[in-house]
Amino acid sequence: MLLGDSGVGKTCFLIQFKDGAFLSGTFIATVGIDFRNKVVTVDGVRVKLQIWDTAGQERFRSVTHAYYRDAQALLLLYDITNKSSFDNIRAWLTEIHEYAQRDVVIMLLGNKADVSSGRVIRSEDGETLAREYGVPFMETSAKTGMNVELAFLAIAKGAETQSRAAGR
Template identity: 75%
Template sequence: MEDQADTVQLSSYNEDLQHKTILVGDSSVGKTSLLVQFDQGKFIPGSFTSTVGIGFTNKVVTVDGLKVKLQIWDTAGQERFRSVTHAYYRDAQALLLLYDITSKTSFDNIRAWLTEVHEFAHKDVVIMLLGNKCDITSGRVVRTEDGESLAKDYGIPFMETSAKTGVNVELAFMAIAKELKQRSSSPDDRKFQIYEYIESQKKKSSCCGFL
């Protein structure tokens, strides 16, 4: 696979182009499925066993001709693992915060997750809100507009994703990668705007929402 070839070259990477991204949110919102869809391009039917503690995957993506290595950490959503998750916030460059559009509770808990993020993560961390499982239209209980409104309250980008169909999964990670690459290469010249990038990709999506 291409990933294997990329892995051989990692020793020559500029450290600034290696970034730590963390997936956070309640248990069962689809964090592991989202990561597998992005990393392997597939959805594994059936429920994953709840992540115990934390695990990670390395994924190399090409951004504007440069290879960017994303070290993506999949965290446990259960309360008993929360202290473990906190320790990983501190050196994260990006956080993808997920809720399940079929679970009002997971959406209601987003504000609490954001409070933790703002307490433990670096002040310049890139945060994106994702409403996952947008393929389950009949079971939706959280409107797209609700996700948009919450994201606007916190000034963070938002989109809906489907780990099952792959809708917006790659876009979410690529938007993060582009933002991090821009910060590393030209921290004082912010030509790339994550909101504008997401907006420009709307037409390539067949469903789900954006901010």
């Protein structure tokens, strides 16, 4: 699942991974939840990912909570040019710990790394927060594709390992 505030780039992140394209300009915000599938190879094994793109707006939270418990992995995004999206990460993590499986794989992503002139969140701040919660971290750009595939493959590998360990 992709999680994070509205406008952090979740849908663009997913489209970049799925189709190798960037949605430029303005577009309609995700309503509720949407999903896409993509087959990837993880350690020589073909794995079908079903990726759920959630609405970031508060009014859709109760809908998206229902999907947390079935998620094997969560990509939690914030926008490096938007301080409130970063400040809200702790609240997102609280929700995750309340509604998701205890062994869910989580990765923190600072998106829009291509917009260096508008940066308000330092990479070090993302790393520090990720360390505090014991989750991996990387900066990404849905626009340029920087680390997009790497993030999905890392989370898929983590979820696959976790799934095997749990006997699923």
